[in-house]
Amino acid sequence: MTQLALFDLDHTLLPFDSDYEWGQFLVRQGVVDAVDYAQKNDQFYADYKLGKLDIDAFLRFALKPLSEHPRAKLQQWHDAFMAEVIIGKLHPAAISLVKRHQDAGDLCCVVTATNSFVTRPIVNAFGISHLVATEPATVNNEAGQMFTGAVHGIPSFREGKIQRVQDWLASLGHTMDQMEKSYFYSDSLNDLPLLEQVSHPIATNPDPRLRAEAEKRQWPILELFA
Secondary structure (H helix, E strand, C coil): CCCEEEECCECCCECCCHHHHHHHHHHHHCCCCHHHHHHHHHHHHHHHHHCCCCHHHHHHHHHHHHHCCCHHHHHHHHHHHHHHHHHHHCCHHHHHHHHHHHHCCCEEEEEEEEEHHHHHHHHHHCCCCEEEEEEEEEHHHCCCCCEEEEEECCCCCCHHHHHHHHHHHHHCCCCHHHCCCEEEEECCHHHHHHHCCCCEEEEECCCHHHHHHHHHHCCCEECCCC
């Protein structure tokens, strides 16, 4: 039987939040208003850590810059973002964790609330081919078209991660119940719904709220960046 390994991205495989860092990168590039955007970015990030993020409001904020520039320019910025912010922070312990599951033949997937434009190149850098992320809508829902600033489908956030993972597994002809073992690595209590769905939940670099929950439930705690 197949084993499943799911990984959150931000603060789990990465030692920071890629969504937040992308916003800060746009500020440094002068793409968005420095004071207003940085202030809102900080507030949404604080709300997320407290478990009270308004995901719809955040996605309107986060996806708006994508809708205001051609795809070629966005890609140019993202290439610079990868070189400046991401590549040097791919931690050996995180890479090794992924590789252990890949070497075991497990079906590996990153499951993140951060949108796929930001995360796909990062996930590729980890050598993971499968990604479940929030999907930015495009004109006529056609690949390569301009982003609209809206979300396509269900955001990959909290309970939405469960539905999105189920849909992804179904597209491959699998179900969670078919898996011999299923792992989910996450740092955040926001991911409690999906952590409760797998046979092996692993609190990874957990925030204080998830650490307390993991200790209460006697879940393993993994510190990748200690």
